[in-house]
Amino acid sequence: MFDLLVFAYAIRCVLEYRITDRESWLLRASLAFGLGMTNNWAMIGFFPAFLVALVWIKGLSFFQPALPGGYVSVRSGRFVALLRLAAGGQPR
Numbered sequence: 001m002f003d004l005l006v007f008a009y010a011i012r013c014v015l016e017y018r019i020t021d022r023e024s025w026l027l028r029a030s031l032a033f034g035l036g037m038t039n040n041w042a043m044i045g046f047f048p049a050f051l052v053a054l055v056w057i058k059g060l061s062f063f064q065p066a067l068p069g070g071y072v073s074v075r076s077g078r079f080v081a082l083l084r085l086a087a088g089g090q091p092r
Helices: 001-020 021-040 042-063 068-087
Strands: none
Touching: 001 021, 001 042, 021 042
């Protein structure tokens, strides 16, 4: 029963995104779908349909990166610094 609830919530989030165009709905849908896939193997089978629905709603903008390159490089730099700290080294 919980699997059906998670699946219905993921669909609701996609439909809410279609109406409001707020990216937070896509984040919620992805999170719900990911949680559903860890709990139920059938959700893995529905994943291609989920992607097709997202491409259909977003159009060609689905394939454009959402984050600018500078932001990604800053985040990856912080990640490398955290890895160095975890390994016992000094961050530069």
